[in-house]
Amino acid sequence: MDPQRDPIRVVFVLLPDSLVLDWAGPAEALRIANQRLRAAGQPERFVIEFAGPRPTMRGSVGVALSGLAPLPTQWSGPGWVVLVGLPGDTIATDTPEAQDLLHWLRGQRFTHGGVELITVCAGALLAAHAGALAGRRVTTHHHHLDELRAVEPRCEVVSNRVFVLDPPVYSSAGVTTGIDLMLHRIADTCGEALAAQVAQTMVVALRRGPHDPELSPFLAYRNHLHAALHRVQDAVSEQPQADWSVPRMAEVAHTSARHLTRLFVEHAGVAPLAYLRRLRLAAAQLALASGASVTRAAELSGFGSDTQLRRAWHQFGLPGSPSAGTSASPGQSPRRRTSPVFTPYLKRWNLTPDGEAFTSLSGTLLPVRQHGVPAMLKISHEAEEQAGSLLMAWWNGDGAAPVLAHDGEALLMVRAQGTASLAQMVHEGHDDEATRILCAAAARLHAPRDTPPPPTLVPLTRWFEALWAGAATHGGVFAHSARTARDLLAAPRDVVVLHGDIHHGNVLDFGPAGWLAIDPKGLHGERGFDHANILCNPDGESALVPGRFARRIEVIAEATGIEQRRLLQWVLAWAGLSSVWMLEDGEVPGSTLEVARLTAAALGIAG
Template sequence: MPRRRSRPSPPRTPPLPEAKQVVFVLQDDSLVLDWAGPAEALRLASLEIAALRLAVAPFALRFVSAQPESTGSVGVRLQALEPLPAALADGSWVVLVGRTSAAEARPQTAQRELVAWLSRLAPGRAGLRLVTVCSGALLAARAGLLDGRRATTHHQHLDDLARLAPRCTVMQDRVFVQDGEVFTSAGVTAGIDLALHLIAAHAGELVAARVAEQMAVALRRGPGDPELSPLLAHRQHLNARLHRLQDALSLAPQEDWPLERMADLAATTPRTLSRLFAQHAGTSPQAYLRGVRLAVAKRSLEAGASVAAASEAGGFSSELQLRRAWAAVGWPGSPSSARRQSQQA
């Protein structure tokens, strides 16, 4: 009797990364947009991570407070809030949001409990990250978490921040400031800018761009803020066809993208596509593609890839083509020097 062949076992699906804990700390009179805007951005990012099947952790949002209920700035009442956790998972993000100016002028008993809890945190240890929105930086200052760091806050509270944290270097005219694992942002909607920046660093610029598109927000940068990645730049528009094409270019920069193919994907003619790009994105299709390819190549170099491998990852036909594109956009140094700097960092 012939032996029955055993069927090969199906390939094992790698386990999904454990969700990243994002802990929003709420008080009475918290500005609703301070937490609702970033929370919505993180929720949408988790959906995009799943849709793109990325091997990065989605976000698990938690809302904690020193009291079980809290009333927001517009009168909305939040109930069943979690108590302040005794311990946080490794890699957690703690988000401190602002309060109304009237509330900031009268610190509450509950805030003293919050300050005591915060003072036990150590940003950077076990991957813990501190994020503040608007006057949430004042709460961090009261807990001593900004001593020796650079930080910003809402422009109306810059003097308050300097008074509460005399050892902090207060930065003006900034959308957000990073100092190690402490991220502080300016007023209200700047929290969304910071959330998108954090999403891009965690899950990639494409995820951040798609979230920004869904939220119909324009990414802002001040003169001292980090520049937008080419994968995020030129997407401050509401044209669905262009966004669809930009997504495709970001997902497959290695492929051949003649203008005719780009126009077909956008369901238009090459001439009209060039006009739409100029009108809505402020650049040309070819220049946008070059920026995407450069961003991918640069990211590969920073990850330790050789110049040849980075050229291939970015869709350049040769190392020479990558070097020419690098020089054409005015980036300092060269691909080789960028790789050396990343290895020395």
């Protein structure tokens, strides 16, 4: 007999008051798997049985169960013993039925590929009382984690996981996670395709894996008793994509915005906008896992753009990028899919890998060589980044890195080989030189071309939309920034194609080709905008060196011919917008906001 294809005897062992959902969901998954196998002309793989110390009993919701088989005494092939949970704060084992079950469990010998043990929810406590978990890694419902540690100190209790695999023991957390674990076991024995069909039939929108946290971001930060704060969290959880601001949240709580922020920090341990960003990120992950594009996921979850979604992704420490992590669920580490992503382009463009792949805010990148020429292959599914690739190709190596090939999500560009760094130049005391290099790079990009630019350029009026709401929420320098931005946008001068993110890390040393730009945002508006971000970089400490702000304004005005007051207005507008984005991300604007205040003072704006 072939143990890989022999029918698997799956015995759900029940006690009085066993949680019905703990066994009904997993059993249904197995039934559907058999049904799918029959439809495909294959033999059923699972023989489903229900057993217990007594032939009749009641389940947790009062349903009468009868015809239960006796606890098995013999096994003739592979088998799974499934232990399920019981209601209650602790799991009592002093009943006659529980004692009979523990006696039977102690007589079982669990082996990988033979008879294996599956626990759902507090079923792990029953296994622990029987001594079946010594030396194993296991999990259980989060209410019973400490109890499990006390009952079996020899096992490693893993918290905040959907399920844990330590063959021949497989344990899941609370209630519905038993379905996740059973889908995983079906995939192991019958293949991922069948498991996916079962999940689809059960309308399980998202299969979770062994590295997923049990606690959803929608349930986190709720361990408090403040009714008004719960009311806000309920409202935000129901519609994370809505146009939430701290004042709007405060209206739900019937309090002030300032007091609501104190409530969030004191009772939930998180700032209100940071809480919102976490929920939106979880919603975006669900959308990505369901097949939505990054742009659509950003829209559905309430992010203003692909860029905001990418920034949140990295802010909260998720590996990879949204485009590389579309199979991930909230809290899950996205699988690395470097090879499948890059393989078609390696073949099509005759490329040889020349280093390790890595991810950045702009996409997933792989150093390569094409006919011996060092290049960089960048993959991004974000519409904004793809528009930037079109712009890079339009610039045709004049001011920007030369593009060797591009096709939708993929961009192949010459790799920077120079050893100089603008940030390092600043740190070594050559800030004037670095600033002039950035101005010269921007001038090359702003120069007119013979061909029309790509149609994907974003007008500055749209780029600044987040500032209007931020000004209404925060007032002060944000309001000054918004008024200044509206005035600038209403009467633009020297309108050109803009890079959109000129700073010390986006203009690189390309050796004989000089300093060239990468990673454009692809905007359209007054050229002064492209110089504003220089004042905030390469880092806060460098930007705020005494006397540097005023000196940079002088150098930029001299290099570009832009009137100093006009340049200051663009810096104030940009610093306010950037600070609003940071607040939306749950970050403290810090040095960027200080640059805004310095600029307002230089313009003679009080307050």
